[in-house]
Amino acid sequence: MTTLVASSSTPHDDPSSSKHVRGDLINTWLKYIKKEWGQDGVNEARGLITQPDIHNKNFYSMSEYETLLGWVRNNHGEKHLRKGGRFVIKNFGLLSWIVRFASFRMIVEKMPTRIKEFYDFGKGELISKGDKTIIIHLYDICTTPDVCLVHQGLLEGALKATNTKGKVEHTDCIHKDGDYCEFVITME
Numbered sequence: 001m002t003t004l005v006a007s008s009s010t011p012h013d014d015p016s017s018s019k020h021v022r023g024d025l026i027n028t029w030l031k032y033i034k035k036e037w038g039q040d041g042v043n044e045a046r047g048l049i050t051q052p053d054i055h056n057k058n059f060y061s062m063s064e065y066e067t068l069l070g071w072v073r074n075n076h077g078e079k080h081l082r083k084g085g086r087f088v089i090k091n092f093g094l095l096s097w098i099v100r101f102a103s104f105r106m107i108v109e110k111m112p113t114r115i116k117e118f119y120d121f122g123k124g125e126l127i128s129k130g131d132k133t134i135i136i137h138l139y140d141i142c143t144t145p146d147v148c149l150v151h152q153g154l155l156e157g158a159l160k161a162t163n164t165k166g167k168v169e170h171t172d173c174i175h176k177d178g179d180y181c182e183f184v185i186t187m188e
């Protein structure tokens with residue numbers, strides 16, 4: 001299986017910012033915004049991002065991503081963060097191709113590695129509990145509660161894309177005094 005490699009991990013913006021996200025994550029969110037709210041929505045959300053161009057393989061300040069997600073929540077409600085997460089997993093370049101052929105377990109088991117390709121900080125950990133339960137711990141990744149909801153949506157999207165029946169619960173959170181963000185996936 002081909003893996004996505006961040007060929008250029010040089011931050012292209014505010015050097016004082018220590019957390020960065022890959023451009024294609026931002027660009028895929030802009031696609032979701034276009035699908036839901038048209039070009040007017042894109043123009044409005046895009047106007048809040050300070051970078052004139054977002055290149056898929058470059059890294060940008062996490063604050064740009066947080067601003068974009070904040071725009072979605074403030075203007076259209078937080079349900080769109082999970083819905084957008086489900087869209088992203090199906091429309092994210094190479095990943096969208098992989099999810100069509102892989103099993104849910106294959107996708108989710110790669111998640112801790114994959115996290116490093118999209119964020120230049122934090123880490124992910126996976127705990128398998130028998131055949132039906134998978135627990136994911138994200139350390140430091142969810143910089144805002146919006147990012148938590150996006151990850152919940154990404155996992156829900158991976159279940160759906162692989163025709164796996166199940167649910168994803170966000171059971172522990174760094175924004176609620178947790179040491180990590182915990183997602184419990186229960187498969188039927």
Ligand SMILES: [Zn+2]
Pocket residue numbers: 142145148170172173174175180181182
């Ligand atoms: Zn959380």
